[in-house]
Amino acid sequence: MAHQDIQLIPVIDLLQGRVVRAVRGDRRSYKPVVSQLCGSSEPLEVATILCEHCDAGRLYVADLDALMGGVAQQAALQALLAGLPDTELWLDAGFADAAAAQALLAALGPQAARVVPVLASESLRSRRALEEAFAATSLGRDRAALSLDRRDGQRLDTAGCWDAPELWPQRVIVMTLERVGSGAGPDLETMAALRRLAPQARLVGAGGVRSAADLAQAAAAGAEAWLVASALHDGQLPRQPRRPR
Incomplete structure (x- = not known):
């Protein structure tokens, strides 16, 4: 898989209604984003610029208020959905189980049909929640995504997600x-290991990408897409040519 075949999925991290700069997963220290592409931290403005730069039809949103135990930023999410009518929103809002995801989707209204809830291993409350999350009677294997989270070599995984492909x-x-916003390079070893474990999965990497060369290596390791933010704001990834729709 060549670099041009790996999809870029731009990321915005929302904290109290603004876009902040993610650094190594230390969420309480995040500051409003300073960017070579954007002169603002207003969510819709930043999201629009990043999606255009990446020629992306998907946007990943981390709702940090919800991830840190607060209330989901419903108004900001609805504004993103309204302002980006052709964009699919991948949303991590600290869902403890499928019911929590379904409740937020219901609150977002009809536009939630374009939301892909991300259930993260650091947030799922139990093995039972994992077993039920992607069942046909729940969110379904085609509707939601799973995030396998780790920091400094340690799995963040109460529910046992990593060992249940x-x-x-x-x-x-x-x-x-720990590689998010670090410029440390992508975690190719873990990506390659999971590709061997789940050859049919659509794997999306996150953290560390600095250049087109990193993306090419990520594709070779088995990634079909990569979540990017810092490399965009720092001008490390060129504008992607617009592909025919």
Whole structure:
């Protein structure tokens, strides 16, 4: 898989209604984003610029208020959905189980049909929640995504997600938190290991990408897409040519 075949999925981290700069998963220290592309931290403005730069039809949103135990930023999410009518929103809002995801989707209204809820291993409350999350009677394997989270070599995984590939949905995110915003390079070893473990999954990497060369290596390791933010704001990834729709 060549670099041009790996999809870029731009990321915005929302904290109290603004876009902040993610650094190594230390969420309480995040500051409003300073960017070579954007002169603002207003969510819709940043999201629009990043999606245009990446020629992306998907946007990943981390709702940090919800991830840190607060209330989901419903108004900001609805504004993103309204302002980006052709964009699919991948949303991590600290869902403890499928019911929590379904409740937020219901609150977002009809536009939630374009939301892919991301259930993260750091947030799922139990093995039972994992077993039920992607069942046909729940969110389904084609509707939601699973994020396999780790930090400093340690799995963040109360529910045992990492060791249950038979329960994984079609889309799986490989999230190496200490590399987010670090410029340390992508975690190719973990990506390659999970590709061997789940050859049919659509694997999406996150963290560490600095250049087109990193993306090419990520594709070779088995990634079909990569979540990007810092490399965009720092001008490390060129504008992607617009592809025919």
